[in-house]
Amino acid sequence: MLSRRLNSLKAYKTETTKARIRLSSNELPYDLPEDLKTLILNELKETQLNRYPDPNSEELREVIGDFFGVSSENILLGNGSDELIYYLSIAVGDFSQGVYVPVPTFPMYEISADMLGRPKVCVQLDENFDINLEKSLELIANKSVVLAYYSYPNNPTGNLFSKEKIHRIREEGVFTVVDEAYYSYSGESFKDEALKREDTVVLRTLSKIGLAGLRVGILIGKESVVSELNKLRLPFNVTSPSQIIAKVVLSSGRDFIEESVKKVTSERERVLKELKGIKGVEVFPSRANFILFRTPFNAKAVHKGLVERDVLIRDMSYLPGLDRCLRVSIGKPEENDIFLEALEKVLVSLN
The missing domain is CATH 3.40.640.10 (Type I PLP-dependent aspartate aminotransferase-like (Major domain))
Structure with a gap:
């Protein structure tokens, strides 16, 4: 018989909404280069699974x-x-x-x-x-x-x-x-x-x-x-x-990892600056590969508006002290540009 303790537990939920631009899970946006994948495949071929x-x-x-x-x-x-x-x-x-x-x-x-x-x-x-x-x-x-x-x-x-x-x-x-x-x-x-x-x-x-x-x-x-x-x-x-x-x-x-981290860190600073330039957006400093920000509007509405524009970030407003807050992972420059443009359009539409 299952423990009654399970009644009070909730399964951990990840963000599974479909979108072309996915900036919700704090992943590295760069896939491994082909030469590295070839090395991996050669090693895997020798593995007795x-x-x-x-x-x-x-x-x-x-x-x-x-x-x-x-x-x-x-x-x-x-x-x-x-x-x-x-x-x-x-x-x-x-x-x-x-x-x-x-x-x-x-x-x-x-x-x-x-x-x-x-x-x-x-x-x-x-x-x-x-x-x-x-x-x-x-x-x-x-x-x-x-x-x-x-x-x-x-x-x-x-x-x-x-x-x-x-x-x-x-x-x-x-x-x-x-x-x-x-x-x-x-x-x-x-x-x-x-x-x-x-x-x-x-x-x-x-x-x-x-x-x-x-x-x-x-x-x-x-x-x-x-x-x-x-x-x-x-x-x-x-x-x-x-x-x-x-x-x-x-x-x-290692060179791939180091170069990728440098790109993301540089993009983080650029996106921070761009977000600060959007009227009504409050941006919080970050030392990670994501940025937390707050808008004047309901976070669920902002999140929904972005998904409708094929951009997925994370609604964090359910957490204590993060009312109207969302978190965006740093992607490739072109992905970040699409997010910034979509966010401005969503905020204008909500206003």
Whole structure:
């Protein structure tokens, strides 16, 4: 018989609306070049898909370690960061102890806590989308919080939380998870702390730098912490094709990744400037590969108007503090131009 706890849960929903211009999921807009695809195909031809993958992803961890500048012993891989978030929600403290999440943020932190029936301490961000430290410390003390998740830069607001505030909360004996999914676009990291401390880990992903289809999540931490967390890892959790493709791209495709990230970062600044020039649009600073903005109109109406013009972005107005807000991923220059033109037309029509 299914648990009654399931009645209170909701399945995670992704944006599946059809549109020619898709700027809703914070993916890299550039596909792999043909020569890189040829290398991948040659490697895949030699793969025995009737055999299980390397259970420990030894070669891939070596390649990822070289890519991010850490030892393979400091790395735990997951089927996307979502799997690693779930492991951490299981591993840290007792299920009766609280999980701290500054909101609005990436929903999987709360979803993982809910699946395990763990109490949540969700504290609304301040007017600058930074951590409300005073309120956070008050609730953490009262709710027996032992685990905290930080999206850094934060999705969907795009900003970096104050490091000092994160440190201060950690001083309360709170295990700290810093999700650096958008590290390539910010350059800011807690990696050095994670390699030295028993109470801090960093999450990274390949999904935002061109390999969203592989579902490879990365946890970086002290060797002793990684070793303990590895006890929870499901067997063969990273498939053979994912291991092979990731190894090829991170070895032979580094120039492609670096150039693509530079293009997206440059486009981010251009789109920020263009959005600021549209009357009535409030734009928030971003260190990620997306931009959050607010219009004077109902976000659902704006979203609908864009879809009617074959442009898909994400309506974020359902989240606390994000009334009339939408989030647009940075695409190719021509895609961004189509979005900007469509947005102006939608706003004019709503006015």
